[in-house]
Amino acid sequence: MRGRAQAGLTAAIRPSIIRRWNTETTSMTGQLHRDVFVVIAAYNEAQAIGEVLRELGVAGSSNVVVVDDGSTDETFQTAKKHAAFVLRHVVNCGQGAALQTGIDFALSRGAPIIVTFDADGQHRAEDVAALVTPIRSGECDITLGSRFLGSAVGLPWRRRAALKLAVGLTRLMSGVRLTDAHNGLRAFSRRAAERIDIRMDRMAHASEIIDQIRESGLPFKEVAVQIRYTPYSLRKGQSLRGGLHILVQYVLGRVVR
Amino acid sequence: MTPFQVVALIVVGCLFVLTLLALLKGWTGRREGVAWLALWLMAGLAIAWPDSTTAVATTVGIRRGADLVLYCSVLGMLVGFFMVYSRLRRLRRDVTLLTRHLAIQQAFDASATIKARADGDLGK
Numbered sequence: 441m442r443g444r445a446q447a448g449l450t451a452a453i454r455p456s457i458i459r460r461w462n463t464e465t466t467s468m469t470g471q472l473h474r475d476v477f478v479v480i481a482a483y484n485e486a487q488a489i490g491e492v493l494r495e496l497g498v499a500g501s502s503n504v505v506v507v508d509d510g511s512t513d514e515t516f517q518t519a520k521k522h523a524a525f526v527l528r529h530v531v532n533c534g535q536g537a538a539l540q541t542g543i544d545f546a547l548s549r550g551a552p553i554i555v556t557f558d559a560d561g562q563h564r565a566e567d568v569a570a571l572v573t574p575i576r577s578g579e580c581d582i583t584l585g586s587r588f589l590g591s592a593v594g595l596p597w598r599r600r601a602a603l604k605l606a607v608g609l610t611r612l613m614s615g616v617r618l619t620d621a622h623n624g625l626r627a628f629s630r631r632a633a634e635r636i637d638i639r640m641d642r643m644a645h646a647s648e649i650i651d652q653i654r655e656s657g658l659p660f661k662e663v664a665v666q667i668r669y670t671p672y673s674l675r676k677g678q679s680l681r682g683g684l685h686i687l688v689q690y691v692l693g694r695v696v697r
Numbered sequence: 698m699t700p701f702q703v704v705a706l707i708v709v710g711c712l713f714v715l716t717l718l719a720l721l722k723g724w725t726g727r728r729e730g731v732a733w734l735a736l737w738l739m740a741g742l743a744i745a746w747p748d749s750t751t752a753v754a755t756t757v758g759i760r761r762g763a764d765l766v767l768y769c770s771v772l773g774m775l776v777g778f779f780m781v782y783s784r785l786r787r788l789r790r791d792v793t794l795l796t797r798h799l800a801i802q803q804a805f806d807a808s809a810t811i812k813a814r815a816d817g818d819l820g821k
Contacts, residue, residue, distance in 0.1 A: 544797070
C-alpha cells in the first residue's frame with residue numbers, strides 16, 4: 441500500500457535516533473505506556489490541546505506526537521509546552537495528512553504501538569490502555585474505538601443519526617461490519633501502522649483507513665470507548681453537510697488518483 | 698462568406714499555426730499537439746462550411762449541426778474539467794508530501810540539536 445515516494449521518505453528519516461529525552465511521567469494508575477506513541481493531529485486547537493496533553497500525561501502516555509497542521513492560533517506553542525514531540529505542517533493539509541506525518545514520525549522512532557487521538561478533548565486518555573491491551577497480548581493488530589459499544593456523553597440525536605448513517609455507508613462501501621465509523625481513537629501495532637498509507641488528506645481518511653485495514657487482512661477488533669461531547673467539540677465536529685462533503689471526497693478519492 | 702466567418706477563420710488559422718509551431722519546436726507533447734491541431738482543423742471546416750456539420754449530425758441521428766457542435770463542446774469541457782481536477786489532485790498530493798517531509802525533517806533537525814547539546818554537556 442505504501443507508495444514508493446512514501447518508502448523513500450520513511451527511509452530518509454530513519455537514521456540514528458536517540459530516545460533518552462522522552463519525558464517519562466508516571467501515571468496516576470502507575471501504568472506507563474512506554475511502548476505507545478500517541479499521535480494527535482491538531483488544527484487551531486489552542487483552546488483544548490493543553491488539557492488533552494495534560495490528561496494523556498496523567499494517564500501514563502509519555503510519547504505523544506502532536507502534528508500541528510498549519511494552525512493560525514497558538515496550538516504549536518501550547519503543544520510544545522506539554523508534548524514530547526511537536527511537528528508542524530507549514531500549510532494546512534488536512535487531518536489525514538497530519539496523522540500520516542505523525543505515524544511516519546512515530547515509526548521512525550521505533551514505535552511498537554501507535555494510537556491516534558483527537559485534539560478537541562472528545563477522547564478519554566484512560567481509553568488508551570483499553571485500546572492497546574489486545575495488541576500487546578497479540579490478540580489483534582488493530583483496535584478501533586467504538587462509542588456505540590461504549591458510551592457517548594452529550595451526543596445530540598442529530599449527530600447520532602448522522603453517525604449511524606455513516607456506519608451504514610461504511611459497511612456498504614468497505615464491506616467491514618463495524619458499530620462505529622469516523623472515530624479517531626484507534627491503535628495500530630507496528631506492522632499494521634507500516635501498512636497504512638493515508639492518501640486522502642482531509643476527513644475522508646477515516647473511511648480510507650477502514651479500507652486499508654480490510655485490504656491488509658490483519659486482525660482487528662472494536663473496543664468500547666467513551667466519547668465526551670462538549671459545545672467546543674460539537675462546534676469543531678462535522679455537520680451533516682460536512683458529512684456529505686466527506687462522502688463526495690471519499691468517492692472522488694477512490695475514482696481519481 | 699460572412700464577416701463573422703472571416704474573423705473566426707483568421708483566429709482559428711492563427712491558433713493552428715501557433716500550435717503547429719509549438720509542435721515542431723517541441724514545446725508541446727506530440728499527442729497533445731496533434732489533438733489540438735485536429736480540433737482547430739475541425740473548427741475551421743465547421744466555420745467555413747456550416748452545412749457540413751448538419752450532414753455529419755444527420756448521419757449520427759442529430760438533426761441540426763449546431764446541436765452536434767454544442768453536444769461535442771459540452772462533452773469536451775467535461776473531459777477537460779476532469780483532467781484539470783485530476784492534475785490538481787496530483788499537485789495537492791505533491792504539496793502534502795513535501796509539507797510532511799519538511800515537518801519530519803525539521804523535527805529531526807531539532808532532535809539532533811538537542812542531542813548535540815546534551816552530548817556537549819556530558820562531555821564537560
